[in-house]
Amino acid sequence: xxxxxxxxxxxxxxxxxxxxxxxxxxxxxxxxxxxxxxxxxxxxxxxxxxxxxxxxxxxxxxxxxxxxxxxxxxxxxxx
Numbered sequence: 001x002x003x004x005x006x007x008x009x010x011x012x013x014x015x016x017x018x019x020x021x022x023x024x025x026x027x028x029x030x031x032x033x034x035x036x037x038x039x040x041x042x043x044x045x046x047x048x049x050x051x052x053x054x055x056x057x058x059x060x061x062x063x064x065x066x067x068x069x070x071x072x073x074x075x076x077x078x079x
Contacts, residue, residue, distance in 0.1 A: 032056040
């Protein structure tokens with residue numbers, strides 16, 4: 001959430017590169033993952049805005065943020 005907020009609040013970016021796929025140890029996962037077994041304070045459990053565990057939280061944030069970035073830049077590409 002913090003990283004996407006930084007991107008979306010910056011007037012300059014037109015392109016965002018996602019460095020890896022399903023690498024939640026690097027905080028760049030975009031595929032649903034069960035984080036219910038993560039240790040408190042050590043590993044990040046994925047929760048929605050209400051604090052409810054959400055296996056696809058990062059996927060939703062990524063899709064929503066890409067949509068916002070495209071709208072901001074009037075990008076009509078499909079994908």
